[in-house]
Amino acid sequence: MLVYKFGGASVSTIVNIKNAGEILRTQPNNHPVLTVVSAIGKTTNALENVAHAYYSQDIQQALDYFEIIKQQHLNIAKDLLTNELINCQNQLLDFFTEVEWLLHDKPVRHFDYYYDQIVCIGELLSTSIFSHYLTEAGIENTWVDVRDILRTNDNFREAVLDWDYSAQQVEQQILPLFQDSKIVVTQGFIGSTTDNESTTFGREGSDYTGAIFANLLNAESLTIWKDVPSVMNADPKQFDFATPLPVLSYDEVIEMAFYGAQIIHPKTIKPIHDKEIPLLVKCFLDPALPGTVISKIKTKIDTPVVILKENQALIKFQSKTYDFVGEQAVSELYLLMKKLFIKPNMTQIGAINFTGVYDHISDKVQQLALEAENLFDVQITQGLQMLTIRHYQPQIIDTLTSGKQILLTQKTNETIQFLMQ
Numbered sequence: 001m002l003v004y005k006f007g008g009a010s011v012s013t014i015v016n017i018k019n020a021g022e023i024l025r026t027q028p029n030n031h032p033v034l035t036v037v038s039a040i041g042k043t044t045n046a047l048e049n050v051a052h053a054y055y056s057q058d059i060q061q062a063l064d065y066f067e068i069i070k071q072q073h074l075n076i077a078k079d080l081l082t083n084e085l086i087n088c089q090n091q092l093l094d095f096f097t098e099v100e101w102l103l104h105d106k107p108v109r110h111f112d113y114y115y116d117q118i119v120c121i122g123e124l125l126s127t128s129i130f131s132h133y134l135t136e137a138g139i140e141n142t143w144v145d146v147r148d149i150l151r152t153n154d155n156f157r158e159a160v161l162d163w164d165y166s167a168q169q170v171e172q173q174i175l176p177l178f179q180d181s182k183i184v185v186t187q188g189f190i191g192s193t194t195d196n197e198s199t200t201f202g203r204e205g206s207d208y209t210g211a212i213f214a215n216l217l218n219a220e221s222l223t224i225w226k227d228v229p230s231v232m233n234a235d236p237k238q239f240d241f242a243t244p245l246p247v248l249s250y251d252e253v254i255e256m257a258f259y260g261a262q263i264i265h266p267k268t269i270k271p272i273h274d275k276e277i278p279l280l281v282k283c284f285l286d287p288a289l290p291g292t293v294i295s296k297i298k299t300k301i302d303t304p305v306v307i308l309k310e311n312q313a314l315i316k317f318q319s320k321t322y323d324f325v326g327e328q329a330v331s332e333l334y335l336l337m338k339k340l341f342i343k344p345n346m347t348q349i350g351a352i353n354f355t356g357v358y359d360h361i362s363d364k365v366q367q368l369a370l371e372a373e374n375l376f377d378v379q380i381t382q383g384l385q386m387l388t389i390r391h392y393q394p395q396i397i398d399t400l401t402s403g404k405q406i407l408l409t410q411k412t413n414e415t416i417q418f419l420m421q
């Protein structure tokens, strides 16, 4: 059993969808493949706009945004399909109706609940189109609504998997499907509660879904198909010195992901690490390239690995009373962060202040600052960059920090970090 994950980029155009189909058709040894697919291109961002417009009760704006998404998907289906077109359109229309019904109701619950009910549709649409395309191309497959399989709690936007229940569903519902066809197509990123409410695992969470299925199916490997030749020592879109890393250990990749390397979602590693399942990162544009093999084997890395995170916000929490910021104040701050599902990328503590650096997800950062104002004087600095260099050398530090104002630095034997502007 193999698990393949196709991200938004690998199904973003007609050519890419056909290409992903060919990867499945020509997959060596004709293994059964559980295929996890993300929303097409940047659909999730577009659906986020629908959710925000809806929650601020600008219904017309929400419907207008949604109309664009509908047309984009209908156009892709029209361009891609002939025999399967009607079946696919009918399935798409059912999903559209689900969202439109919701958009006509008044919001009475928390934003994160509505976010998940709306945003989950991206993966349902993409998999419907992809599965119908495979059928049309003569590649037998079965489409599955992953919300019938992956059960989560109701932490909307950051749902936690019920492993036992989901394992049962995989055994009872997924495994028998492979008797009919070698390929099962399902959605990344989404799940569902016991009350059949849709949930999501956090942005870019489809890699995690791939890892969940690899674990539950005891897969031979998990392959994540990307638009780059492999995992590299930096994002090639940001740095032209980026070079491929052909082999990596789970330990290295979990650190890279933790520090913000956009190539793999941080939650992906644990489920495959626990069953020692290799993770292959391969290029969908050229499947013959070797890509990167990630496994438990420790490898020495000679080249510095660079991660640059943009859009960071520094929040300085200063004691209002000139009392020390001790364990009581720090634990209250962490409880607040837990409540808001926001985690610091870097922290520093002084006598009368605590400093945290966060991804600037606007609603969360503002809310944290606002709620912390009961306890601290709060000051936010936005628009910062966080540079992390693993296996650092003096020369690369000089090159990458030259001309920058450094606001914070942290250093261990392996990793150096700079918050800069």
Ligand SMILES: Nc1ncnc2c1ncn2[C@@H]1O[C@H](COP(=O)(O)OP(=O)(O)O)[C@@H](O)[C@H]1O
Pocket: 006, 007, 008, 009, 010, 038, 204, 225, 226, 227, 228, 230, 231, 232, 233, 234, 235, 236, 237, 261, 262, 263
């Ligand atoms: N260390 C890295 N090595 C390779 N690519 C990286 C790295 N860090 C970030 N990237 C970026 O990750 C992108 C692919 O990931 P992503 O866009 O999330 O794909 P998808 O949405 O298809 O899963 C690449 O285009 C590349 O710009």
Ligand SMILES: N[C@@H](CC(=O)OP(=O)(O)O)C(=O)O
Pocket: 006, 007, 008, 009, 038, 039, 044, 045, 122, 188, 189, 202, 203, 204, 205, 206, 207
């Ligand atoms: N579509 C979701 C989940 C995801 O993982 O997407 P991608 O595989 O394209 O990063 C998102 O954009 O957050």
